Amino acid sequence: MSSRDDILARVRKNQPPPQPLPPVPVFDTLTGSALESFKAALVAMGGKLADPPADGDLDALVRRLFPDAKIVCSATPEVAGNLPLDRVRRPADLNAVDVGIVRAVYGVAETGSVWITEAQFKVNTLGFLSQHLIVLLDPARILASLHDAYRERAQFEVGYGVFMTGPSATADIEGVLIHGAQGIRSLTVVPVAKG
DSSP states (O other): OOHHHHHHHHHHHTOOOOOOOOOOOOOOOOSSOHHHHHHHHHHHTTOEEOOOOTTOOHHHHHHHHOTTOSOEEESSTTSOOSSOGGGOOSGGGGGGOSEEEEEOSEEETTTTEEEEEHHHHSSTTHHHHSSEEEEEEOGGGEESSHHHHHHOGGGGOSSOEEEEOSSOEEEOTTOOEEETSSSOSEEEEEEOOOO
């Protein structure tokens, strides 16, 4: 047995017993509706909230929001798009997508964030190589705070997941803010119940 193996064996043998996760405190952070709080935080971070279409036609909403979009790629069956994800062979193949569409697992009112995992993206680069990202969010799945999100531990048992809060942004020392410098140029959330 090598020194390395001996050291690792002793470390494994002397591990403390597993401990349960600490309880998460409950904070009453919402003062109004969850959707209004979510919207305020989202807008403060540079995102947009678009009203769902009265007739339920999400494809028409996408065309109205981004009339010049040539390539629309949807990871949800609720919007058709014109680039099926099953035609994507490499993650970099999504570098020409004008509008990507995905459904979030939930939103967080405190921060205006949406939680999206590899299961929703189908191809993770959809959320970062698209010029614009539209996120469908069930209003009933807006949690009050990140503490509430932490309670949904099963949602974190994935290979990849991300809290997205507004579009990509960077600022220089003079305070000039640029959106879309390293990722999506805009993030639009549409509050629509999951069908």
